[in-house]
Each structure stands twice: as structure tokens, then as C-alpha cells.
Amino acid sequence: FFFFLVFEMATHCFSAETQERLRQFHRLEEKPTELPADLKTVIKIASLTGLTCYDWPAIADCLAILLLELAHQTGASEAEIKRASQLSRLLNEFSNPPFTFQRICELVLPRPSGYQSVTKLLNAFEKLVRVTSTIEVLEESVYNTAVAAILGDGSENDHDETQSNGENIEENVDHASSSSSSSSSSSTSSALLYSAPDDETVL
Numbered sequence: 001f002f003f004f005l006v007f008e009m010a011t012h013c014f015s016a017e018t019q020e021r022l023r024q025f026h027r028l029e030e031k032p033t034e035l036p037a038d039l040k041t042v043i044k045i046a047s048l049t050g051l052t053c054y055d056w057p058a059i060a061d062c063l064a065i066l067l068l069e070l071a072h073q074t075g076a077s078e079a080e081i082k083r084a085s086q087l088s089r090l091l092n093e094f095s096n097p098p099f100t101f102q103r104i105c106e107l108v109l110p111r112p113s114g115y116q117s118v119t120k121l122l123n124a125f126e127k128l129v130r131v132t133s134t135i136e137v138l139e140e141s142v143y144n145t146a147v148a149a150i151l152g153d154g155s156e157n158d159h160d161e162t163q164s165n166g167e168n169i170e171e172n173v174d175h176a177s178s179s180s181s182s183s184s185s186s187s188t189s190s191a192l193l194y195s196a197p198d199d200e201t202v203l
Contacts, residue, residue: 013147014053014140018042022058035065043105049150050102050135053143056094064088066108067125073110076118087126096134104128 018038025031025039035043039062046052052059064085071084091098098104107114107125115121138146 013144019054022054022062026055026058026061031061031065033065034069035062040066040109044109045147047102047105047109049147050105051138051143051146051150052097052101053138053140056096056137057092059097060091060094063091063104063108070108070110070114070121071118074115074118074121080118080122083122084125087122087129090126090129094134096137098129098131099133099135100128100131101135 021036021038022042025036042052042054042059043062043066046059067088068081068084071081076084104125107121107128115124
């Protein structure tokens with residue numbers, strides 16, 4: 001899986017075509033119930049890096065659809081689907097990605113170690129969007145350099161560690177919101193993006 005994404009990253013760093021696809025997708029009045037594969041790749045790469053250079057409103061649309069997809073796949077009831085839809089709209093309240101962006105991407109992508117309970121899935125998602133701090137949408141050149149550095153320097157172990165168990169997402173957010181920011185590394189570090197600022201609050 002990791003090496004597949006490295007290959008995808010080589011052709012999907014910043015892409016003007018992908019940017020336009022996202023913008024067209026965002027402009028659709030009626031969104032599809034399943035996210036197109038090329039747009040899902042954008043979210044997969046973000047789940048590894050915690051970074052994006054694409055328009056946040058369009059990325060938020062993608063995350064919302066993936067949450068609803070996963071809720072359906074997990075056997076959500078009508079009431080749970082309604083709650084998932086309501087929670088997904090909280091993404092639109094951010095002007096930039098929340099500091100929990102990478103965790104959100106990990107959560108909404110289906111995987112064997114993910115949640116089997118829809119209630120736990122939605123509770124975890126709600127905790128991730130009930131934050132106030134955000135991260136920057138990077139410039140194209142900065143994004144390309146950062147993605148290459150992260151995926152090309154021991155990120156396989158980092159990826160395995162961050163995806164070890166979907167049930168631990170609440171604990172990760174609690175830890176991030178209560179601890180001070182990690183020390184900066186020699187390259188752009190995704191860990192810096194996971195750690196909330198000292199004044200971060202979880203609503």
C-alpha cells in the first residue's frame with residue numbers, strides 16, 4: 001500500500017489538472033455518493049503527509065463524502081447517516097484544514113483496523129472537528145518539496161505508527177491538544193502539524 005502511494009505521489013504532487021477537478025467537483029450542486037478514485041488518491045496522500053496544496057472547500061467535500069461512504073459500509077442506521085451528514089458540514093466552518101487534518105483523512109479511509117461501530121466512528125470524527133486551530137494550505141512548490149521529504153525519509157514507519165489502530169484517534173487528539181508542540185526537525189515535519197499549539201482548545 002505504501003509503495004503504491006509513493007508511486008501515486010510521483011504523479012500527483014501538485015497537479016493543475018487535479019486542482020481543476022477538485023474545483024469542478026466542489027461546484028456540483030448534487031455530489032455523487034462515492035468519491036471518484038482520482039480524488040480519493042488526494043486524500044490518501046494527505047493521510048500520509050498531513051499536507052495539502054488544494055482548495056480546502058473542495059477537500060472538505062471529499063472528506064464529507066468519504067465519511068458518509070464509510071458510515072454506510074459500517075452499517076449505519078438512518079439516524080446515524082443523518083448525524084454523519086450533520087457532522088461533515090462542520091468541515092465547512094473552517095477556512096483552512098483543521099490541525100487534525102491528517103487524522104481525519106486516516107479516519108474516513110476504510111481499512112481493516114478501522115471502526116466496526118458507527119457510533120464510535122462518528123464520535124471520533126466529531127472530536128476531530130471540534131477544534132479551533134488550523135494548518136496552512138501550502139504553496140505548490142513548498143508542498144511538492146515537503147511531500148517528497150516526508151514520503152522519502154522513513155515515512156513508512158511513521159505511517160504504520162499513525163495508522164496502528166483507528167480506535168486510538170480520540171486519545172491522539174487529547175494528547176495533541178494538551179501537549180506542547182513537537183520540536184522542529186531539519187525538514188518539514190508532519191509531527192509539527194499533529195501537535196496543537198499550546199492554546200488549542202477542543203470544544
